[in-house]
Amino acid sequence: MQPEDVPYLPRGVRVHRDRVRDAWVLLAPERAITLDAIGHAILTELDGERSFGAITEALAAKYNASPDEIAQDSAGFLRALKDRRFLEVR
Amino acid sequence: MTAETPAIRPPIAMLAELTHRCPLSCPYCSNPIELALQEREIDTETWKSVFRQAADLGVLQLHLSGGEPASRRDLEELVGAARDAGLYTNLITSGIGLSERRLKALDEAGLDHVQLSLQGTDAAMADEIGGYRGGFDRKMKVAGWIADIGFPLTLNAVLHRRNLHQLPRAIEMAVEMGARRIEVATVQFHGWALKNRDTLMPTREQAREADRIVTEARARLKGTLVIDYVPADYHSDYPKRCMGGWGTTGLNVAPDGKVLPCHAAESIPHLTFDNVRDTPLRDIWYEGSAFQAYRGTEWMSEPCKSCERKTVDFGGCRCQAMAIVGDASATDPVCIKSPHHGALVAQADAHAASVEARLVYRSAPGKPVVEPVD
Numbered sequence: 001m002q003p004e005d006v007p008y009l010p011r012g013v014r015v016h017r018d019r020v021r022d023a024w025v026l027l028a029p030e031r032a033i034t035l036d037a038i039g040h041a042i043l044t045e046l047d048g049e050r051s052f053g054a055i056t057e058a059l060a061a062k063y064n065a066s067p068d069e070i071a072q073d074s075a076g077f078l079r080a081l082k083d084r085r086f087l088e089v090r
Numbered sequence: 091m092t093a094e095t096p097a098i099r100p101p102i103a104m105l106a107e108l109t110h111r112c113p114l115s116c117p118y119c120s121n122p123i124e125l126a127l128q129e130r131e132i133d134t135e136t137w138k139s140v141f142r143q144a145a146d147l148g149v150l151q152l153h154l155s156g157g158e159p160a161s162r163r164d165l166e167e168l169v170g171a172a173r174d175a176g177l178y179t180n181l182i183t184s185g186i187g188l189s190e191r192r193l194k195a196l197d198e199a200g201l202d203h204v205q206l207s208l209q210g211t212d213a214a215m216a217d218e219i220g221g222y223r224g225g226f227d228r229k230m231k232v233a234g235w236i237a238d239i240g241f242p243l244t245l246n247a248v249l250h251r252r253n254l255h256q257l258p259r260a261i262e263m264a265v266e267m268g269a270r271r272i273e274v275a276t277v278q279f280h281g282w283a284l285k286n287r288d289t290l291m292p293t294r295e296q297a298r299e300a301d302r303i304v305t306e307a308r309a310r311l312k313g314t315l316v317i318d319y320v321p322a323d324y325h326s327d328y329p330k331r332c333m334g335g336w337g338t339t340g341l342n343v344a345p346d347g348k349v350l351p352c353h354a355a356e357s358i359p360h361l362t363f364d365n366v367r368d369t370p371l372r373d374i375w376y377e378g379s380a381f382q383a384y385r386g387t388e389w390m391s392e393p394c395k396s397c398e399r400k401t402v403d404f405g406g407c408r409c410q411a412m413a414i415v416g417d418a419s420a421t422d423p424v425c426i427k428s429p430h431h432g433a434l435v436a437q438a439d440a441h442a443a444s445v446e447a448r449l450v451y452r453s454a455p456g457k458p459v460v461e462p463v464d
Binding site for chain 2: 025031
């Protein structure tokens, strides 16, 4: 994931509040993935307009961490979603 | 429940078989031989209530299936109600019965995803297997409309001895259709497929070749097409973790409202099934006798009981143990540890080597099975 990439959730993939299990989940074609706090924080930042760089900076400010740290923590997660076609990049 | 018994967790997925009616008559249909009649189907309001109960119970994914779900005229309304309940809605269809107008209405109703079945990669194969002339051409039209609307698509290619050579083309077609995912599903021998083992059983060589093709395509198409693969069952060493474990992950509501732990569970004669017409879905899931029957590991006997894989595959498929061994609590004979494994292997090879018998097509609800005569 490059800083200028714009990641977004494609149609049919959405973040959902699972009220029965009291958790956030990512719903995708025939899959439901439980999100941890970091995963949820990243995915709710995706708006299809801001770049990966801008998102990591926003998260760094919000969680008082360095943008590099955030980028490192989230790149693997986003790449795994992309490989499964749960995330697109423009 | 004893103290050692793990708590029953809520289900994640529900398969709603809206109807057993279908324009196709595939010889491997997973519906039971005894098909539910249209007049026994539960009505729109009951389905809507079932969807709300399912969401309250913890179901996240709803698979709308059949038969052909498009044979229900209230499909669009049902999709809307399922979305309102908060469910992720997946339509499992052959495409027959869908028009561009209906697909647009499904889009408006909030349908999340479409899974389109593929009986063959050309009209000659697909129409012969589906028993429906013109089906393939119509399906290709439907695939075009699905892409135009932008529904996420999974292509579900059902493979067996007759069409396994078409696997590479099926994968290409999925890419051409813009599908994000393909299910490469080797026929599982339940329901109607049991009648057609002589015709449909893949050879060992075919099963190996399919493994190779899938492995190669997964590497080549990474990030473009996700390939989910159901390998040939009888040629495996270990059984499948059927339904993710009995009564752990999913449930199935039949057209007449019966609630089953898996779509083939009615083939186990001693089980009784509760019905959404008279029992809340929550009670059926947590207390229904059919769901309790094979939950966990207490019901197991040897070789499962002392096996280190017992919580990996939960002894495999109960319906397969019933069909082959005659005992639903036996180890799935696919397992190399089963005393019946050797017989199953011999049986698989004999089916695969048999001179092509004629296909026994699935019949329509209420109609007799037509056994081919030579």
